[in-house]
Amino acid sequence: MSSMRLVSGSDRVRPLSSLAAGTHATVHRVQPHGGDRVDRLVALGVTAGAPITVLQTFPGIVFLCDQTELAVERAVADTILVKPAEE
Amino acid sequence: MLRLRARPLRLALVGNPNVGKSVVFGALTGRYATVSNYPGTTVSVTRGRALVGAEVCDLVDTPGVNALSGAISEDERITSQVLERGEADLIIQVADARNIRRALMLTAELATFRKPVIVALNMVDEALARGIVVNAEALSTELGVPVVEMVAIEGRGLQTLRDLLPDATALQVPHLRDAAARAAWAHEVSGRVRTVSALSIARAQEALSRATRSPITGIPILALVLYVMYLFVGVFGAQTLVGFLEQDVFGQHVNQAATWLVDRTLPFAFVHDLLVGQYGLITMGLTYAIAIVLPVVTTFFLLFGFLEDSGYIPRLAVFSDRIFRAMGLNGKAVLPMVLGLGCDTMATMTTRILATPKERLIAILLLALGIPCSAQLATILGILGGVSFGALLTLFGVVLLQMFVVGWLAGRLLRGERSDFIMELPPIRLPKLRNLLTKTRMRVWWYLGEAVPLFLVGTLLLFGLDRLHALDAIAAAGRPIVTGLLGLPPETAQILMMGFLRRDYGAAGLFHLAQSGALTGVQAVVALTVMTLFIPCVANFLMIIKERGAKVAFTLLGVITPIAVFTGAGLHYVFDAFGIRF
Ligand SMILES: Nc1nc2c(ncn2[C@@H]2O[C@H](COP(=O)(O)OP(=O)(O)OP(=O)(O)O)[C@@H](O)[C@H]2O)c(=O)[nH]1
Numbered sequence: 084m085s086s087m088r089l090v091s092g093s094d095r096v097r098p099l100s101s102l103a104a105g106t107h108a109t110v111h112r113v114q115p116h117g118g119d120r121v122d123r124l125v126a127l128g129v130t131a132g133a134p135i136t137v138l139q140t141f142p143g144i145v146f147l148c149d150q151t152e153l154a155v156e157r158a159v160a161d162t163i164l165v166k167p168a169e170e
Numbered sequence: 171m172l173r174l175r176a177r178p179l180r181l182a183l184v185g186n187p188n189v190g191k192s193v194v195f196g197a198l199t200g201r202y203a204t205v206s207n208y209p210g211t212t213v214s215v216t217r218g219r220a221l222v223g224a225e226v227c228d229l230v231d232t233p234g235v236n237a238l239s240g241a242i243s244e245d246e247r248i249t250s251q252v253l254e255r256g257e258a259d260l261i262i263q264v265a266d267a268r269n270i271r272r273a274l275m276l277t278a279e280l281a282t283f284r285k286p287v288i289v290a291l292n293m294v295d296e297a298l299a300r301g302i303v304v305n306a307e308a309l310s311t312e313l314g315v316p317v318v319e320m321v322a323i324e325g326r327g328l329q330t331l332r333d334l335l336p337d338a339t340a341l342q343v344p345h346l347r348d349a350a351a352r353a354a355w356a357h358e359v360s361g362r363v364r365t366v367s368a369l370s371i372a373r374a375q376e377a378l379s380r381a382t383r384s385p386i387t388g389i390p391i392l393a394l395v396l397y398v399m400y401l402f403v404g405v406f407g408a409q410t411l412v413g414f415l416e417q418d419v420f421g422q423h424v425n426q427a428a429t430w431l432v433d434r435t436l437p438f439a440f441v442h443d444l445l446v447g448q449y450g451l452i453t454m455g456l457t458y459a460i461a462i463v464l465p466v467v468t469t470f471f472l473l474f475g476f477l478e479d480s481g482y483i484p485r486l487a488v489f490s491d492r493i494f495r496a497m498g499l500n501g502k503a504v505l506p507m508v509l510g511l512g513c514d515t516m517a518t519m520t521t522r523i524l525a526t527p528k529e530r531l532i533a534i535l536l537l538a539l540g541i542p543c544s545a546q547l548a549t550i551l552g553i554l555g556g557v558s559f560g561a562l563l564t565l566f567g568v569v570l571l572q573m574f575v576v577g578w579l580a581g582r583l584l585r586g587e588r589s590d591f592i593m594e595l596p597p598i599r600l601p602k603l604r605n606l607l608t609k610t611r612m613r614v615w616w617y618l619g620e621a622v623p624l625f626l627v628g629t630l631l632l633f634g635l636d637r638l639h640a641l642d643a644i645a646a647a648g649r650p651i652v653t654g655l656l657g658l659p660p661e662t663a664q665i666l667m668m669g670f671l672r673r674d675y676g677a678a679g680l681f682h683l684a685q686s687g688a689l690t691g692v693q694a695v696v697a698l699t700v701m702t703l704f705i706p707c708v709a710n711f712l713m714i715i716k717e718r719g720a721k722v723a724f725t726l727l728g729v730i731t732p733i734a735v736f737t738g739a740g741l742h743y744v745f746d747a748f749g750i751r752f
Pocket residue numbers: 185186187188189190191192193194204205206207208209210211212213232233234235292293294295296320321322323324479599602605
């Protein structure tokens with residue numbers, strides 16, 4: 084099962100970088116990436132099921148993950164897949 | 171489990187970054203470990219003794235960790251080694267009640283060490299203010315170990331922690347090898363023991379937190395912070411206080427009294443010169459250390475401590491990430507850079523929080539090249555503040571540009587990777603006056619212990635060189651560069667030499683020279699630029715050797731010295747060619 088199918092399979096799963104400030108969502112998963120990105124995000128609590136709120140999208144992306152405020156560059160936010168909360 | 175034993179019981183404080191480990195350490199041992207509001211305050215272990223019941227235990231404060239295995243930074247590795255080598259008989263996990271989910275991920279990892287554990291559930295006050303309640307009893311049942319609710323900065327819960335230490339036992343949680351599995355377990359358990367209501371009474375903090383990280387408000391706030399720093403350190407510290415101490419206290423009283431006393435009791439010309447002459451230990455060494463540098467570092471440390479404890483500094487990373495990325499670093503590097511303004515030597519150690527060797531090397535290079543330390547910064551503000559605002563801007567512009575160019579080149583030329591920018595922003599907190607004063611007092615003591623002896627040695631060296639008529643020779647040897655290339659008065663040669671001993675010693679010398687009217691505005695800018703870019707002080711140099719090895723240290727020296735001289739020469743040339751005056 085490729086990551087492509089997963090994304091298209093559920094149209095509600097989107098990268099964190101595509102969300103506007105103020106959006107609430109839940110982490111779906113972090114896309115595998117060569118370096119230590121996944122490990123570091125997981126260690127900070129960015130793991131499946133964690134509730135997030137986007138706080139700011141420029142210059143970097145700042146979001147609240149559970150109770151931790153995290154700042155990441157856009158490339159990182161691209162690989163964090165989330166499910167926006169139902170309105 | 172407390173009984174007679176051959177050696178003291180060894181306790182380790184372990185926890186996520188910035189959860190209050192150092193506060194707990196200080197409370198248990200009575201020793202101060204630096205407390206600041208940003209992850210990465212503690213980058214090496216601090217040891218102390220704590221009295222538990224009737225037993226004296228060894229206590230170690232470790233750097234904060236988000237994980238003990240997988241991709242971890244150099245400071246996290248220090249903690250993981252303490253545990254792996256079995257250097258702890260008992261683990262006190264300090265947890266932030268707000269972030270219990272992350273704490274539990276770490277708990278799951280601690281379980282694999284099979285040591286007795288006790289959980290200090292700290293920051294209960296802050297959690298409550300945000301509508302978060304963690305049921306300590308339920309948590310204790312889940313984990314099978316004692317859980318103590320605490321507000322460490324107010325000392326609440328400390329006695330209970332002491333009392334319950336003997337009850338610490340091995341964690342009764344699944345030993346999970348995989349990080350994702352640990353995360354899933356932590357998610358589940360935290361769901362069971364925690365309730366979050368939408369009610370938050372921390373609105374003011376949240377508003378400040380937003381204002382400091384979004385560009386529209388954040389940049390004016392940064393400008394304001396810098397301006398306050400200029401007023402408090404550059405004007406109040408470097409002009410008002412220094413003026414009072416140097417001219418009134420030392421100039422009118424101390425030095426005259428000392429001269430009178432020396433001449434009365436030991437009426438020899440040699441003694442007179444040694445103690446109270448031009449290069450006298452009292453009239454120069456002590457005067458520089460106490461009257462010029464002490465007031466500026468004290469005012470600086472006070473303001474700086476305030477900024478550290480407020481949680482403001484890491485927020486600068488959000489703005490500066492792109493700039494640092496151009497230099498092969500990421501926004502996280504703002505921490506060592508800003509801390510470098512306090513002391514480059516300490517900041518060199520803080521580069522451990524950066525993820526890759528390449529990043530650490532570039533950060534160390536930039537620190538050594540362009541970041542003035544507190545005393546130096548203050549003398550810059552003091553000297554150039556008196557010249558003109560344009561002079562000040564020129565200096566900082568040139569130094570920042572130079573750092574950027576060197577960083578950019580280093581980012582291109584050095585092999586290795588840049589890591590992703592992923593950074594935790596601590597909450598904005600109102601600094602506690604007591605911690606601020608303790609921290610400032612510790613730093614001022616440290617400064618006195620570190621700087622005064624070196625100032626005296628430096629003065630003695632100058633005195634000796636002067637006696638041997640070597641100062642003139644040094645001035646003569648330096649003349650082609652100092653006077654020729656840089657257009658500075660010949661005495662500056664000895665000041666630059668002193669600057670290597672300690673940057674602030676050189677800065678104080680320059681301050682003195684500027685006060686005596688021997689420097690024009692343009693010369694002051696050139697001299698201070700060279701001094702700022704110039705080789706780091708001995709202490710910083712030794713720290714670079716310790717952290718990165720002698721080869722790296724000497725290579726940096728070989729790179730930085732010519733950069734400093736050529737930049738100064740370039741400035742002199744440009745000022746001259748365009749007839750620029752300040
Ligand atoms: N509100 C509140 N703040 C606390 C409490 N305990 C510690 N703090 C604050 O939390 C911040 C971090 O405290 P430290 O003791 O430096 O944390 P640390 O875990 O040693 O941090 P690192 O060394 O960076 O891992 C400081 O600003 C403290 O004043 C508490 O119980 N309540």
